[in-house]
Amino acid sequence: MTSAIQELKDSLHPKLRAVLEKRGFDEFSEIQMRAVPKLISGINAILIAPTGTGKTESALLPVFHHMLTDPLPEGFSALYITPLRSLNRDMMNRLEWWGAELGLKISVRHGDTSQTDRRKQATHPPDLLITTPESLQAMMMGKVLRKHLAAVRYVIVDEIHELADGKRGAQLSVALERVAELAGEFQRIGISATVGNPELVGRFLCGKRPCTIVQVPVAKTLDLSVKFAGESFGDQTKMIGKCIDAHTSTLVFTNTRSVAEAIGHALLPRGDTDVHHGSLSREVRIDAEDKFRAGMTRGMICTSSMELGIDIGQIDHVIQFNSPREVARLMQRTGRAGHQIHATSKGMILATGFDDILESMVIVNKAMSNQPENIRPHINAADVIANQIAALAVERGEIAIEKIEQIFSRTFCFENAGPLIREVIAGMEKHYLIRTEGGMVITKARARKYLSLNLSMIADEKKSMIFDVVSRKPVGTLDESFVISWISSGAVFVARGQVWRVLDIDEDRIMVEPAKNAKGELPSWEGEQIPVPFTVAMEVGRLRRLQNFADYRADERSVRFAEKVLSEMKKNRSITATDRLIVLEDSDEGVVVNLCGGHKVNETIGRVLSILLSARYGTSVGIETNAYRILLRLPKFLRAPDVEEVLLSLEPDHVEGILMLALKKTALYKWKLVQIAKKFGAIDADADYEKISMNRLLDLFDGTVIEKEAFRELFFSSMDVASAKNVVTMLKNHGMETKTSRLSIIGAEGLFTGRDVVVPPGEDQAILESVKHRIDEQDVILACMHCRKWKSKTKVARVPDQPQCPVCGARLIAALKPYEEPMFAALKKKTLSTEEREAETRMMRNANMVLSSGKKAVVALAGRGVGPEAAARILNTFATGDNFYREILKAERTFVQTHRYWG
Structure with a gap:
């Protein structure tokens, strides 16, 4: 044992040293050697290191040391906060042994915690409580639990990158200051594997307090590559199977749950793979984790559900199916492999197309160079301010406005929110959550109800x-x-x-x-659409321009495929968009703007172009965007040069104003406005979006802090206004140019987005078989229109080729839908109403069709929304076999699309 390791062990409490010996701790990882001595000194810190290198122990060993050394007050001495309940459960499993050995009480609290356990925590508080941000909010509403929070000396925030760039994180930053109001200053420790700007994340966690960054670059332990997986889904799943065969344990990450299920289904016959994603029940997920940990399965197909540090044992290899779209996501996922001290994390992206290959090459290079994306915390989110003012008012009954401003000013997210806080308070008073008097905010009964429904900043969605x-x-x-x-x-x-x-x-x-x-x-x-960042998309554009594939880590097949596409572009005299060139192409759909801007930039510029074109030419404009294209659906008279002219006339300073005009007319803006208003308490939490008038909403919130927050969040979360303005500026300064062309193979690739789509083979035949089966199983009422004494309910499949009445022998048989049966019974009356006479006419027409066409007419009439007129049209086509069922499906489709407009 080296002297440094021995020195570190000697610095720890004797009881902790004994437990480390029992645990078999012979050596410390680099992050532990660097972090533990600093944390023992009491500093605040952000710990950044690869997954599986002992970050959790780096944070907890110093905390355990002090909990054993210093007398513990009654209450929660330490809070361990994670973003997910599943991580809470996993952390509890890991820490139970430590607690038992060290004589420390450890417990977990989240939304699923039983009332019995909650009562225990209130009467006998654990020394260390594992919890979520939302449960911390709930705890501060109770007097007893607030008393226990006054004992807090240490707070650890795990997977801090997951919280720092969302409103949950902004809310947590204020909650930590509220804990500090109860407990005084405490040590703050943040843990992550991937942060591009650790200093800013340190400010997010600690505000203006000093914060030390202790970092072991993840890239040091990564071994990443890109492979072309082939163009067919069968080839791709075969390659995944071969990779699983070559390793003891493999995680296969996909970007979406549907693809995870599709791959899982394809590999099901192997018997050694399982699927894990957020839509599966907790029991199913835990079963999959247990089997993988026990070695009963060798491959787990998963989504971001396995991205964070849930312990599933040793992982040899990580496969990412399709580009992960973000550098940090790849580093986080592939960091799961190795998962032990000194181990290399081996990972591979299986790419499936031109965009996918180039994007994967760029992301792997950035990961190997330790360049994850920067975290962007929400600054001055007004609905979070409203939420936390309500929380403070409920907690205290009344609180000085100056005190509120002081608490918020200690956070990074709200350090300059003073004037906004006053504006929010005025709005809250208007909506009867609080009242103000003599510089004080005083709670109202409605505030507690509002708070109980809004503990989380995650929007409720129907x-x-x-x-x-x-x-x-x-x-x-x-x-x-x-x-x-x-x-x-x-x-x-x-x-x-x-x-x-x-x-x-x-x-x-x-x-x-x-x-x-x-x-x-x-x-x-x-799994929400993962946006490709501007920086990644621009480097993809650079790679297209320089074609320096040798500088990137990819197999020969990937490079050959990319070179083949670029060669085809050259042969067809098409122009390839790059980081310096925007190419506008005419297509039958409209105009494709090839721009290597990433999802958010292209969404921003696409919306700006759509409103300008609509205003100039008086036409509606549809838009679809992905990371490398904007499709503008335009009338035939508008072509690429028209769009180019509008793009080049755009001024950077006008982008934001035009966007506000464009968004105000969209369903997306209305939805966001309703969401924000609910988080403000201005609209009831259970109000139905569909039943709220758009005009009333716009009038109600025009010029208010709620409207401003709706725009701020849309610009922050759905768009990248700053980078879009940068693109427009480059066009003005000739750092980027435009060209027009006819549709190219690269432009056409993006007419519909969604690279992760798995289309089943033989789809057309499968659809027709499904239609046949469904109609065969459908109930039908056969009714004699001659004697009107006989009717029979049966399945379409059982109808004879030429139906006949067993009572009178006539073949004038109507084929009715079950809901028409009462109307047939009414025909026996002597006097018929106008409605009944119309029904009789329809049924006679129906029966005449069955008389002339037999069972074929019965089948046609069984289609949804297919009446005598539509059935006559189907029969008049004289279609047979599959074509006959195609005609039925066509009629059904027409009914579904038009029935709402019928009188």
Whole structure:
């Protein structure tokens, strides 16, 4: 044992040294050697090191040392805060042994914690409490738990990068200052594997207090590569299978749940793989983790559910299927491999297309150079201010406005929020959450109810059911934000590994059909669309320009595929967009703007162009964007030179103002406004988005702090205004130029986004078989229109080729839908109403069709929304076999799309 290791051991409490010996701690990792002595001295710190190198122990050993050395007050001496309940459970499993050996009480508290355990924590508080940001908010509402929080001496925030760039993090930063009001100053420790700007994250955690960065670069332990996985899904899953065979344990990360399921299904016959994602029940996920940890399975197909540090034992290899789109995400995921001191984390991206290959090459290079993206905390988020003012008012009954400002000013996220705090207080008073008197904020009864419904800054979203008109079965659900942002009649998206086209939206139900020959966007329940950052997309553009593939880590097949695409572009005299060139191409769909700007920049510029073109030419403009293209759906008279002229006339300073005009008319803005208003308490938490008038909303919140926050968050989360203005400035300064051209193979690749789409083979035949099966199983009422004494309920499949009445022998048989049965019974009356006479006429026409065409007419009439007129059109095509069922499906589709407009 080296003297440095012995010196470190000697600095720890004897009881802790004995437990380390029992645990078999023979050596310390680099992060432990560097962090533990500093943390024992009491400093605040951010610890950054690869996954599995002992960051957790680096933070906890000094805390345990002091808890054993110093007398513990009654209450929670230490808080261990993680972003996920699953991490809380995992951390509890890891720390239970330490607590038992050291004689320290350790407990966990989150949304699923039982009332029995909560009572125990109140009457016999643990020394160390593992919790989430939301549970910390809830604890501060109770008198007994606030008393226990007054004992806090240490706070550890694990996976701090997950919290720092969201509103949950902004809320937590104020919560920590509220704990400091109760407990006085305490030691703050943040833990992460991937942070591009650790100093700023240190300020996020500590405010203006000193904070030391202790960092062991993740890149030192990474071994990454890019491989071309082939163009067919079969080839891709075969390659994944070979990789699993070559290693003892492999994690296969996908960007979406549907792809995880599709790969899992393809590998199911192996018997040694499992699937793990957030849509699966907790029991199923835990079972998958246990099997993998025990070596019962060799491969786990997963999404971001496995990205953070849940302990699943030793992992040899990590595969990322498709580009992970962010450098930090790749570093976080591949860091799971090795997962022990001195081990190298081996990872591979399996890329599946031109954009995917180049993007993967860039991301691997940036990861190997230790260049993860910077964390961007929310600054002055007004709804977080409202939430925490309500919390302070409920906690204390009344509080001075100056005191509120002082508490907020100690945080990085709100250090300059003074004037905004006053504006928020005025808004809260207007909405009856608080009242003010003599410079004091005084709580009202409504504030406590508001707070109980808004402990989290995560927006509540209702779900819409996806319903397949072909099989008549539900497909899944979509989140409200995705429906509002993306879903309209004709839109294409992916669910359950299949591509769907929207036929109709009916309240909380979306009617869809399987879409042929189309790629689609990813619904947010698949895992939110991961945006490619501006920096990554621009380097992809640079790689296109220089074609210096030898400088990047990729296999020969990847390079050959990329070179082949660029060679085809040259042969076709097409122009390739780069970091210095925007190419505008004419297509049948409209104009494709090839811009290597990343998702948020392209979304920003796309929306600006759409409103300017709409205003100039008086036409509606549709937009679709991905990281490398903007598709503007335009009338035929508008071409690429027209769009180019508008783009070049754009001024950087006008971008924000134009965006505000553009967004105010969108469903996305309305949804965000409702979300923010709910978080302010200005709208009830259970208010239905659909039933709120847009005009009333705009009038109600015009010029208010709520409107300002809606715009701030949209600009922050959905767009990148600063980088978009940078692109416009480069065009002005000739650092970037534009060219127009006809549609190229690269431009055409992005007409529909969604590189992760897995389209099932033989889709058309599968659809028709599904239609046949569904119609065969459908109930039908056969009714004699001659004697009107006989009717029979049966399945379509059982109907004879030529139906006949067993009572009178006539063949004038109507094929009715079950809901028409009461109307047939009414025909026996002597006097018929006008409505009943119309029904009789329809049924006679129906029966005459069955008389002339037999069972074929019965099948046609069984289609959804297919009446005698539509059935007659189907029969008049004289289609047979599959074509006959295609005609039925066409009629059903027309009904779904038009029925709402019928009288």
